[in-house]
Amino acid sequence: MKDVDDKFRKNTDPVPMREELKPRSVTTPDGQTIEIEPLRDYFCDARPKVHPKAYSKIVEDFYNWARSNSLWILGFGTGCGAIEMRPLMTPRFDAYRYGIQWRPTPRQASLLVISGYLSVKTLKRAIRAYEQMPQPKYVMGLGSCTINGGMYWDSYNTIKQLDDYLPVDMYVAGCMPRPEALLHGFMELKKRIRSGKAEGANDYAENFDRYKANQKAVIKDWDMPDYNW
Amino acid sequence: MVSPLLILVAGLGAAFLLGLLRDTSERVAFYVTVAALGFMSFVALSWTVSLALGQVQPVDIYTADARPPFAINLRMGLPEATLASVVALIGLLSAVFMRRDLMRLGRQSMAVLLVLIMALSGLIMTRDLFNLFVFIELIVIASAGLVLLSQDTRALGAGFKYLIVSQVISILLLIGVIFTYHANGSLNIDDIAATPMGFTGASLAMFLVLIALVLELKPFPANGWALDIYESAHPGFSALFSAASGTATLFAVLKLFEASGPDWAPLATGIGLVTFVGANVLALAQDHGRRLLGYSSVGQIGLVLMVVGYGADWGVGLYYVAGGLLISHAIAKAGLFWLSGMVKARQLTDWAALRQNPVLVVAFATFIAMLSGLPPFPAFYAKWTLVHAMAEYADYPLMAIFLIAALIEAAVLFRWFGMAIKREATLPLAYNLSHETVVLIAMTAGWVLSFVWGPLSGFDNLVTVVPFLFALLFLPLDILPARIKNVIAIAGLVVWYVTSTGGLDPLRMIFLTIMVLGGALLLLASFHAKGRRMGFYTPAMLMFAGMALLVTSTTSFQFFAAWEFLTVGSYFLILRGANSEPHALSYITFSLGGAFALLAGFAIAAEGHYTFYLEDLSEVAPELAPYVFVLLAAGFLTKTATMGLHIWLPGAHAEAETDVSPMVSGILLKAGLFGLFVLVMEMGRQELYGVDLTVVLVWLGAISAFIGAVLAAFQEDAKRLLAYSSISQMGYALFGLALMNHLGWLLAMMFAINHFVYKSMLFLAVGGVKERTHTKLMYKMGGLITLMPYSFVSVLVGIIAMSGVPPLSGFGGRWIFYNAIMTTDLRLPMILIFMAGPVGFLYLFRLIHTIFLGQPKDELRKVKEAPFWILLPQMIFVAFLIAFAALPGMILQRVDGYIGTLFGDRPLVWTGRIIDSQYGTWNPVAIWGVIIAVFVTVLLLLVWMNHNAQRVKQFNIVFSAERPFKPQTTHFAWNFFAPYRKAMGFLEMPVSTSFWTGVSNALHGTAEFARKFYTGNGQTYAVQLLLFVIAVYLISMGASS
C-alpha cells in the first residue's frame, strides 16, 4: 500500500483554449472582416431537453418493449472489455437473437457500453458519443474500473466512477466480466427498460449542470460545446 | 474637270516652292505641304467621284502631244483615281500625323514627302514602262529620305539596306525594261499588252520587269529589308510605306500582269500565295508590334498579288476583289501604323495602353477586323469571292493553303488584340488629339468603304443589315449606364423576335426562340451589372444579330456572314472574362477555322456560284457532296465543340463573365447545332470511301457525350465542369441528329431546348455563387445551401433535369432517346451513350454537393444570396422546366409534326397529354401525379413523426474519435471522384489538347526557326533577293516547260 504524499498539491492552472477554437477574424471574399466564434458558430448551443413519455402508458410500454428488443450498441470499445464484446457476435453467444446489434454511428445507437477503464481522454469522446445518441439512450458500464476505478485506483489519468459523468443504467461487475455476464447484463437492462425505469437520458438532461461540472472538473481542456448535438 | 496631271504638278511644284522658303519658316512650309497634299487629294477624289458616277470618261494624257512609243502617257480611270485618292489621302493624313517631326526636320523632309506622294500617284497613273522605273526610283529616293525622319537610330541601317536592295532591283528592272523595249519596240504598257509575250525562255526581259516590280512588293522570303524599315521607321512613314507605296506598287504590278497576258498570271499567284503563307507563319513568332505590322503588310500584299494572278481573267471582278483587299488593307494598315505611333513601347502587350481610350480600341478592333476579312468589311467579300473562284476552278489545294494561311493571320491578329485588351502596358498612351483624329478618320474611312463596297458585291450590303446596325448602335450608346442599355437591348431582341417569326418552320422557330428570346431572358441577368459596362453590349448584340440572321438566312452567303458575326461577337464577349485571354484566342482560332471550313464547303457546294440557296445543298453534285458534307460538318462541329475540336470550350466558357457564360454555352452552341440540322436535313446521308458520314457523326456524338461527361467529373472548377458537361450534352444532340430518323431529330431538338434551359440556369447559378464567393473552385465553397437557397433550388432542379431522372424534362429526352435507338441499326455507339448517362450523375452531384452541401468555409459564413437579377432568369427557367416537363407537348408536338413532314412518318401519337410511341408510353402528367402524391404523403408522414427535430448546425456531426476542429477541413470536395479517377483516369489523357498544342508548337517553332533567315545584314538581303529571282525563274521555267 503506497503512502499518500500529503505535501503533493496538484496543479490547477487552467488550460488555454485550443487555437482552433478561439474567436478570430476572417476576411470574406468581399474584403469585409467578420468575426468567427467557433464554438458558437459551428455548433448548436441548445441544452438537452427532458422528453416526456408517450401520452398513454400502453403506447409507452409498447415502445419500451420495442426499445428493449432492439438494442443497438455503439461500436465503441474503451478498455480491455472491448475484446469481451466480440464473442457476443459469435455462434457461441449470438447476441443478435436478443435483438442486439452493433451500429457504427452514435446517431443510430441506443446503448453505449463503456467496456472498461476510461481515461480522461477517452471520457471526452465517450461523453461526445453519448450526447450524440438520440433519446432514449442507455449506458452500461463493464468491469470494476467503471465502478470504482478497479486496478486503476491510483492512476493519474483514469476516472474511477462512471456515474459521476454519465447516467449509467447498468453495471456489470468483474475484471473483466465474461460474455455470459454481459449477456446477463443485457437481459437485466432489457427488464429495466421494459419497466420504464431506464430514463438515464432524461436524468442527464435534468441534472445537466451537475454532470457538466463533474465532467469539466476532470477534463481540463474542454474543447467542445457544452452539449454535443 | 481638273487635269489629273495637276496631281503630279502640284506635288512637284509645292516641293520646289518649299525650296524657296527660308529655313526658319517651317510652319509655312508645313501648311504649303498640307495644302498641296490636300489639293492632290481633292483632284484625285473629284475624279474618283465623277468617274464612279459616270459623269466623265477615263482619260489618257499624252505628253509632248505625241503618241507612244515616242511619248509617255498617263491614264486616269476609276481604279487609278480611286487608288490615287487613297494614296493622296494617306499622304495627307500622314503628314498631319508626322507634323512635329516634319517641322523638326524642316522643309526638305516635307519636299521629300510631297515627292513621294507625287511619285506614287505617277506610278499609279503612268502607262509607260520606263516612266514606271523613274517613279519607282523617285519613290526609293523619297522613301530613303523619309526613313531618316525616324528618331530611332536603327532606321539608318534599315534605310541603307533598303537602298542596297533598291539598287539591285533597279538594275534588274532597267535591264528588263530595255530588253522589253527592244523586243516590243514600245515602252507603252498597252502596246505591250497588244502583243503579249508568251511565257517562254525568250521572255526573260518580261520576267525581269515583272520580278523586279514584284520584288518591290517585298515578297516572302526576299523581304528582310522591308521588315526592318517597318520596324524602325517613323510610324507615319511606315503607314505611307505600307499603305500608300504598297498600294501604288501593287497597282503597277497589276497593270503589268494585265499587259503581259495570262501566261504570267501563275507567277503572281504563286509568289503571292507563298508570301501570304510565309509572312503569316513568321508573324506568329513576333512580339514586336510594328514588325508584326510589317509581316502583316507583306502577307496582305501577297494576298492581293495572289488575287492579281488568280483573277487574271475576271475582268472587272478582279478590280473589285483586289481593290477591296487593297484599299481596306491600306486603310487598316495606315490606321494601325498611326495607332502604333501613339503606343510608346514596342511589345505587342504594350498596346494595352490603348485601353485608356475606348474609341481607339474600337478603331483597333475595326482595323483588325478589316485585315482578317471579317464582315462587313471589303476583305470579307473578297475572301468569299476568291474562295468561290477557287472552287469554280477546283483548285482545292490552293484553297486549303489560302484558308490555313488566312486562319494563321487571324490568329496572329487576334492574339495581338487579346493582349491589348487583357495585358498591362508598360508605358501610358502617348495621346495626341491630331493623332487620334487621323486614326479616327481612317476608321471612319473603313466603315464608309464597307458601306460603299457592300452594294457592289452583288450580295446584301452587310453594313445595312438591321440587327448589325442595332449592334453598332451600342457603340455611341456606350456612354449610357448599363441598365438603360440593357433595357434597349432586351427591347431590341424582343422586337426582332416578334417581327421575324413569320413564315419560319417550327424548327427554325424554336432555334430563333432560344437564340433571340432566350438571349433577352438571359440579358435580365445583366441588370446586375453596375456602371456603364463599356464594350459589353456591342459584341453581345453582334452575337445575337449573327444568330438572328443565321436562323433566318436562306443563302449560303447570308449564313456565312451571320456565322462570322456571331463568332466575332462572341469572341469579344468571351474576351471580357477575367483570365480569358488564351481561351478567347483559342476560341476565335477554332471558330474561324470552322468558319473557313464552312466557307470552303459552301464554295465547293456552289461550284463557284456566288449565290447559293441553302436548300440547294440537297442538290450538290454527287461526287462533291461527301466532301461538302465533311467540310460543313467540321465547321459546325467546331462550334458544338465535339471531342477533338473541343479544347477551346472549357476555358472560354469557364472564364467568361457571369452572364456571358450562359449566353455562350446555352445559346451559342445551338448555332452549331442549327447548322448541323440544316446540313443533315438538306444533305441527308453521305458516303465517303464507303463510310456513311452520319455514322461517323453518331460516333463522334457518342464519344463527346461520354468523354465530356468523364472529364466534367474530374473538374475542380465549377464553370469548367459545366463547360465539359456542355460538350457532353451537345454530344447527345449530335448523336440524335446523326441517327437520321424522326425520333433522333426530335431528341436533338429536345436536347437543344433542355440544354439551353438547364445549362443557362446552372451557369447563372454558379455565376451568382461566384459573384459572392469570388471563386469558381468548388472545393473552396461548401455548405452554402442555407445562405443561397434560391441558387440551390435552381441547381437542384437543373441537375435533376439534366440527369434525366423523372419527372423533370431530362427524362423526356431519355425516353425519346430509347425510342430513337430502337429503330436504328447502329448499336455499338449506344454503349458509349449508356456509359455517359450515369457518369452525368457524377459531375452533377459533385456540382451541387461541393458548392451547396457539406461544410461551409469560415470566410463564406456570412455570404448573401446571389443578386436578384441573376436569380430572376433562373427562377423563370425553373418554372419553364417544370412546365415543360409536365406538358412537353406544347413545344414538341409541333416540332414532331414538322419533322414528320420531312420523314413522312409519325412515330409518336399524341393523345391528349399522353405520348405513345411504337414501343412505349410517356405520360408526363401521370408521372407527376404519382410522384407528387407519394412524395407529399411520405413528407407529411415524416413531418408528423419528426416535427420536433432540433435544428442543429452544420458541424454537429458525429466523429469516430479524433475530431476535426475546422469545418472546412471536413468538407469532402477536392478530387471528389478519386476512386473513379483511379479506374477511369486514363480517359483524362489530354489527347486532343496535346495534338492541337503540337500543331501550334510546330507552327511557332517553324516561325521561330525560319525568321532567323532575316539576319539583318543588308548584303545578305541582297543575295537572298538575287537567289529568289533565280529560284523563281527556274521554278517558273520548269513549270512552263
Place this chain on the structure above:
Amino acid sequence: MNLVQISLATGFLLILLGLYGALTNRDILRMIVSFTIADTGVNVVLVAVGYLPGREAPILDTIPVAEAASRITDPVPQALVLTAIVIGLGVTALMLAYAYRLFRARGSLDISEFTELKW
C-alpha cells in the same frame, strides 16, 4: 563580234562586276562604288540595245527631220540613259549621305555591323 555585242558584253560584265563587288565588300563606300560600276554597266547595256549600226546620233540639228527616222539610231534608249544616269546619280548621292550619317552614328562603315534589326 560587232560593236553592239562588245558593248553588251562589256555592259553585262560591268553589271556582274559591280554586283559582285557590292555583295562581297563589307565596306559601305566600296559597296557604293560597286553599285556605280553596275549602274554604268546598265547604262552601257541601254545604249548598246538602242544602237543601230551605221546610224547617227539622234540630234535633229544636223539631220533633216524628214530623214530622221531612217538615219538616226533609236532615240528612246538614249533618252532613257540620260534619265537613268541622273537617277543613278541621285541614288548614289543618297547612299553617300547615308554612309555619312551611318558613320556619324556608329563610327563604322562595316555593313555587317548594322544588324540590330533582324528576325
Place this chain on the structure above:
Amino acid sequence: MTDFPNFQWAQVGYALLTLFIVINYGMVMTAVVRKIGARVGGRYGIPVWQNYVDLLKNIALRSKISHGVMYYLGPVFRLTGGVGLLMFVPTIYGSEWHQNFSYAGDLILALYFVFFGTLGMALGAGESGHPHSAIGVSRGLAQVTMAELPLALGVYALSLQYGTLDITKIVAAQQGSIFNWTLFTNPIATVAAMIAFVGTMMRSPFDVAMAPQEIPIGPPTEYHSSYLALMQTNRALFPVAKVVIYMNLFFGGATSWAEFAIKVFCLYMVSVVIGVVHPRFRVEQSIRFFLKWGLPIGVLAILVV
C-alpha cells in the same frame, strides 16, 4: 382525367395494397435472409420480426435532429423513389389490381426512376455535412456508373428482342412455358443484366459505398429516428421493387403473389449467395470488373439479338 386512363379511386386502394404486401414481404424476406445467413454461420440469428421491432424503435425515438431542409427531404426522396418505382411497374401479370400506375410510362421510366431516390438520398446525406456521407456517395456513384451499364445494354437487347419497351408486353411475351422466359430466349442479355443486378444490390462484393469498417456507414451516417425508419422501409421495399423489374424482364414475371414471392426470393438470394462468399471490391476494382465482364457480355447481348 385522360392522363389517368380508367382511373378509379379503387386503384389507389389496390396500389396501397400492393405496397403493403411488398413492404411486409420485404421486411420478412430480408430478416429471413439474415436468419439464413446466421444459420449458415451456426448462429440462431435474429427473430424474423426483428425488422419491425427496429422500425418501431426508430420511430419511437424521442430526440431528433435536423441538419437542414435537404437533410430532411433526403429520406422522403428515398422512400418516394422506392414507392414510385413500385407504382410504375406492374407487379402481378394479368391482375387488374396490381398493375399499379404502370400506364404512366414504360421500362425507361422505371430504369430512370431508380435514380430518383439515390439522388435525393445523396443530396440529403450531403447536407448532413458528414465527410463519410460524401465519401460514400462518391464511391457509390462511381461504382454505379459502370454497374448500371450491363443492365442498360441487357435491357436494350431485350427491348430489341421483343420490339417494345412496355413491361406488360414483355411479360406477356414470356408466358406459356418456362422456356419462353428471357432467361432462355436471350441468356446473354440475362447474364449481363444479372451482373448489373448483383452490382447494384449494395451487397458484398459491391458494397463499398457503405463499407462499415472504413466509413461507418457511408451516406446514412447522420440519419436516425424516423428518417432512418423511412430508409429502413425503403430498404425492405426497394430491393423487392427492383427485383420485380428483373423478374418481369427476364424471368417471366409473376401471375400470382405466390409465384411473386418465390421468384423474388430466389432472385434476391442470388445477390446474397454471391455476397456471402466474396470479399468486398474497392471501387476501381469493381469498375474494372464491370468493364472486364459486364461490358463485353452486354455488348455481345446487343450484337447477337
Place this chain on the structure above:
Amino acid sequence: MMREILYRLKDRYHFGTPTFQRDDLCFVTVKRDELRAILTELRDVEGFTHLTLLTAVDWLEERLFQLTYLINNREANLTLGLRVMLEREDEPGATTGDTIHDLWPTAATYQRELNEMFGINFPGSPRVDEEFILEGWTDLPPYRRDFDSLAYSQQTYNDLPGRKTHDPRDHMKKALYPNYLKEAE
C-alpha cells in the same frame, strides 16, 4: 556474436560493463557524447537497423535520467540496449537529450513521449513540444517519480465510498490458507 561486436567497438568507444541477459540481448552503458557515433556505426556497419524502443528510467535519488536505446539486428537476431545517463533537472524540460530522429525517424515519436511523460526535452526533434497522449496536462510529467500519482488521483477523481483495498499478499494468504493464519495467531 554480440561479444565480438562489442569487442570490435570497445577500442574506440568507452563502454561500461556489458550486462548479458541472454546471448542475444545485452545492455551496456555508453557515454553521452559517444552515443550518436556508436548508434550510427551500429546501424550502418553492424546491421542494427531497427530501433525497437527508446525509453527512460527516472533515478530520482541519483539525480539521473537513464535513456535506454534498444536496437535490433534483424538478420543476426541480436538486441542491444544502450544506456545513457543524463543529469536530472527538476524543472520539466530542463533536462535535454540528443535527438536521433535523423537516424531513425521513429525516434521522434519516442522522444515526444519522453518529453511529455518525463520532461526530457530533445531540441530539434520534430513536433517534440506537441501533446502526445495527454490532453491538457498541466502538472508534472506523470512518469517522474516525484509526481505522486495516488495523491493526484485522490485530489482529482471521486472514490466510490466503501471501497476496500487489501494488501495482495495478506489477502491471498487469507483467502487460500484461512486456517494457517488462524493457527499462527
